[in-house]
Amino acid sequence: MTFRATCRASAAVIALCAGGPLAAQGTVDVAIIGDPDTFDPMLSTKDVVSIVTQHVVETLYTFDEGWAVVPLLAADMPAISEDGTTYTIPLREGVGFHDGSTMDSADVVASLERWKDVASRGIAIADNIVRIEATGPHEVAITLDEPYAPLLSLLAFSNSAAAIYPEEIIAPEIDQVVGTGPYRLQAHEPDQYVQLVRFEDYAKPGTEAGERNQTPDEIRFVPVPDTNTRIEGLLSGQFDYADSLSTEAYDRIAASDVAEPVLLEAFGWPVFAVNHKKGLMTDPNIRRAVQAALPYDDMLFAAFGDEKFFQTDGALYPEGWAWHSDAGTELYNLNDPEKAAEYLEQAGYDGQPLRILTSRQYEFHYQMAEVARMALEMAGFSVQLDVVDWATLAQNRDNPDLWDIHITHSPFLPEPALTSSLFSTAREGWDDPAKNEILDRFTAETDPEARQAIYAELQQRVFEDVGMIKIGNFNALQGKARGLEGVHPSPWPAFWNAHRAE
Amino acid sequence: MRSYLLRRLVGMIVVIFLVLTIAFVLVRLAPGDPASLMLGPDASPDEVAALRGRLGLDRPILVQYATFLGNALQGDLGRSLFFNQPVLTVLANRAEPTIFLALFSLMVALVIATPVGIWAAYRRGSFLDQASITSAMLAASVPSFLTGLIFQRYLATDLGWFPASGYGGAGADFAERMRHLVLPSITLGITNSALILRFTRASMLDILGEDYVRTARAKGMTERRVVLRHALKNAGIPIITVIGLTFALLVSGAVVTERVFNLPGMGNLVVNAVLRRDYPVIQGTLIVVAGLYVLVNLATDLLYLVVDKRVRY
Numbered sequence: 001m002t003f004r005a006t007c008r009a010s011a012a013v014i015a016l017c018a019g020g021p022l023a024a025q026g027t028v029d030v031a032i033i034g035d036p037d038t039f040d041p042m043l044s045t046k047d048v049v050s051i052v053t054q055h056v057v058e059t060l061y062t063f064d065e066g067w068a069v070v071p072l073l074a075a076d077m078p079a080i081s082e083d084g085t086t087y088t089i090p091l092r093e094g095v096g097f098h099d100g101s102t103m104d105s106a107d108v109v110a111s112l113e114r115w116k117d118v119a120s121r122g123i124a125i126a127d128n129i130v131r132i133e134a135t136g137p138h139e140v141a142i143t144l145d146e147p148y149a150p151l152l153s154l155l156a157f158s159n160s161a162a163a164i165y166p167e168e169i170i171a172p173e174i175d176q177v178v179g180t181g182p183y184r185l186q187a188h189e190p191d192q193y194v195q196l197v198r199f200e201d202y203a204k205p206g207t208e209a210g211e212r213n214q215t216p217d218e219i220r221f222v223p224v225p226d227t228n229t230r231i232e233g234l235l236s237g238q239f240d241y242a243d244s245l246s247t248e249a250y251d252r253i254a255a256s257d258v259a260e261p262v263l264l265e266a267f268g269w270p271v272f273a274v275n276h277k278k279g280l281m282t283d284p285n286i287r288r289a290v291q292a293a294l295p296y297d298d299m300l301f302a303a304f305g306d307e308k309f310f311q312t313d314g315a316l317y318p319e320g321w322a323w324h325s326d327a328g329t330e331l332y333n334l335n336d337p338e339k340a341a342e343y344l345e346q347a348g349y350d351g352q353p354l355r356i357l358t359s360r361q362y363e364f365h366y367q368m369a370e371v372a373r374m375a376l377e378m379a380g381f382s383v384q385l386d387v388v389d390w391a392t393l394a395q396n397r398d399n400p401d402l403w404d405i406h407i408t409h410s411p412f413l414p415e416p417a418l419t420s421s422l423f424s425t426a427r428e429g430w431d432d433p434a435k436n437e438i439l440d441r442f443t444a445e446t447d448p449e450a451r452q453a454i455y456a457e458l459q460q461r462v463f464e465d466v467g468m469i470k471i472g473n474f475n476a477l478q479g480k481a482r483g484l485e486g487v488h489p490s491p492w493p494a495f496w497n498a499h500r501a502e
Numbered sequence: 503m504r505s506y507l508l509r510r511l512v513g514m515i516v517v518i519f520l521v522l523t524i525a526f527v528l529v530r531l532a533p534g535d536p537a538s539l540m541l542g543p544d545a546s547p548d549e550v551a552a553l554r555g556r557l558g559l560d561r562p563i564l565v566q567y568a569t570f571l572g573n574a575l576q577g578d579l580g581r582s583l584f585f586n587q588p589v590l591t592v593l594a595n596r597a598e599p600t601i602f603l604a605l606f607s608l609m610v611a612l613v614i615a616t617p618v619g620i621w622a623a624y625r626r627g628s629f630l631d632q633a634s635i636t637s638a639m640l641a642a643s644v645p646s647f648l649t650g651l652i653f654q655r656y657l658a659t660d661l662g663w664f665p666a667s668g669y670g671g672a673g674a675d676f677a678e679r680m681r682h683l684v685l686p687s688i689t690l691g692i693t694n695s696a697l698i699l700r701f702t703r704a705s706m707l708d709i710l711g712e713d714y715v716r717t718a719r720a721k722g723m724t725e726r727r728v729v730l731r732h733a734l735k736n737a738g739i740p741i742i743t744v745i746g747l748t749f750a751l752l753v754s755g756a757v758v759t760e761r762v763f764n765l766p767g768m769g770n771l772v773v774n775a776v777l778r779r780d781y782p783v784i785q786g787t788l789i790v791v792a793g794l795y796v797l798v799n800l801a802t803d804l805l806y807l808v809v810d811k812r813v814r815y
């Protein structure tokens with residue numbers, strides 16, 4: 001074969017390869033960070049599980065775009081007894097499950113009973129729940145031993161969710177994927193794709209829950225663990241939406257004709273979780289020394305590189321949220337090594353290493369840790385930076401003997417009481433009596449304005465006692481195909497209204 | 503011959519048993535807990551402990567080993583902790599992209615390396631020889647992930663000639679799946695062509711200096727016949743060895759390329775399994791890979807018999 005003939009043959013092969021089939025009309029391809037290893041959102045607190053399963057299973061309540069609790073499978077907001085302990089919840093009628101059965105109160109009672117037995121957030125309030133009972137074919141009542149205001153938020157959250165299943169399939173482990181959601185599971189190839197198809201008999205909720213128009217025929221979630229591969233897939237047009245992208249790619253995505261960046265501002269907060277159970281950080285003066293020594297702005301800059309992606313903000317909720325307060329923030333971002341040294345002296349610090357547990361699973365954790373280490377050493381600390389893989393970190397952080405600080409992050413959750421580290425039962429074990437008293441008042445209070453005031457007290461106490469060390473706010477980057485509409489930016493984006501602009 | 507095969511078979515069983523044991527011990531020596539990872543960041547220690555019990559991870563390690571060994575002897579490598587499927591099913595589902603990727607990239611490597619290696623040896627010291635050596639060094643020293651990223655960015659994202667990643671998704675037919683292997687195969691083929699090229703060139707150089715080659719030329723044979731019929735045939739054993747080893751490496755070691763292109767192959771599977779501490783899948787993959795290596799080695803040794811009639815076992 002001559003050189004020219006070889007070139008022609010090669011060109012033909014490339015043309016054949018290039019001319020692939022067009023994506024099916026009405027399909028939305030979404031790149032997610034990993035495989036949802038379960039379709040039972042009761043059993044997982046992973047965001048990737050919530051992102052997928054919210055299309056398949058539903059809860060009694062949900063959050064609207066302003067994070068207010070609104071009915072979903074419930075017909076209305078609950079009637080709450082005068083003493084605040086009984087929530088009577090009317091259910092929507094004619095709501096079908098994917099298996100053809102129709103939801104009634106027996107399904108809801110069985111599901112909520114399972115939720116309090118197996119779900120992290122259900123277990124957390126199981127002791128407060130006196131009973132869950134059907135008070136009619138389409139009405140259930142939850143009775144508590146004392147008022148607990150975050151109950152509705154817990155029932156609405158898609159993470160460790162109070163999902164409603166048919167009573168017939170309820171078991172400690174559910175092996176069928178049957179919900180009432182707008183999409184049903186068609187196929188799941190582990191680590192390859194999750195294929196959801198429109199549920200034709202979907203009973204749409206009221207408009208309070210937001211429209212769920214089932215616009216795409218199919219939603220395909222594709223696990224793509226590598227960030228760069230998600231970016232290339234988005235920019236090549238392979239994906240319509242890509243979750244959790246590295247901020248370095250922002251300019252490249254913004255310059256693309258194919259895709260555009262979606263910036264979630266402010267998405268969440270990196271935090272130095274404090275070990276209150278054992279070790280150095282059980283001494284309040286050591287905690288105050290750490291709080292005083294850290295250069296929060298430098299840490300955020302090292303972690304996120306551009307002020308477009310972070311805010312140096314100590315408030316536990318950013319401006320714009322009902323929970324926002326400046327209480328206690330005078331202790332934030334002191335960056336004062338002398339003050340820290342004074343605290344160390346008061347603590348009688350003997351040079352024992354401060355163990356910071358982190359990983360490079362999230363590069364920004366590690367980058368913050370490196371800056372923190374330098375600042376803490378300047379203040380007089382001896383620092384031991386334990387950088388391990390995520391699996392090791394997930395195990396070691398449950399052992400209070402192995403760390404003093406571990407680095408984590410969270411999105412801003414709709415209800416402060418969903419932040420588990422505020423509770424003394426969490427792995428951090430912050431059991432401060434003053435904080436506990438405030439927290440008890442906060443969870444018992446049902447008046448929204450009174451709750452905001454109490455939450456400000458709680459934030460004040462977080463700073464005073466250094467219950468945890470919030471580093472700042474950060475923005476998350478997602479990306480979407482140009483022309484894709486109907487997806488509200490969220491830590492848990494939903495695609496039931498996704499469509500391409502004409 | 504029969505006793506040789508019997509000895510090799512016994513050796514294979516010993517190797518597999520050792521791999522089985524070492525894999526079991528190593529994955530449990532590594533810190534990290536699959537139950538914590540499965541339940542997510544807000545799970546309580548009690549929930550983690552309960553899940554460990556359900557998965558059987560709280561049993562004494564010797565009991566776990568005995569169970570694992572007993573099941574493995576019956577061909578049962580256990581169930582994936584994350585997928586709740588038999589390990590063999592999980593592996594079988596991942597075999598197609600990995601095997602085809604290995605085959606295609608080996609073809610790419612051979613297409614590049616064999617003619618260039620032969621020509622470079624034949625024209626020793628020429629510009630083409632120097633250029634081939636330099637190219638081989640370059641191909642060997644540039645990591646495949648970098649080549650992959652470059653191809654992905656320019657050939658897939660910018661030019662749109664190939665899919666950027668994946669294996670076609672739901673309902674993809676065979677042609678579509680193979681289309682997704684084009685870029686990864688070229689990436690891996692280029693990287694692996696370097697070793698084959700160097701071996702081919704070196705072997706051919708040895709042979710081309712032999713007396714019988716000079717004799718063949720003296721008898722008036724054409725250069726093509728001398729090189730392809732006489733020299734290449736005798737240079738074949740080391741080349742076959744390196745091709746066999748390369749194939750085994752490609753099947754077991756395409757980890758990075760599969761990762762970059764998000765191919766659902768065995769390499770990607772084992773990386774995810776390690777990150778998730780999915781013990782049965784890690785063990786199963788190591789056993790399969792070890793088995794593959796010994797089989798490829800055996801096949802390579804048997805191929806010597808075909809290539810060189812002087813070889814006897």
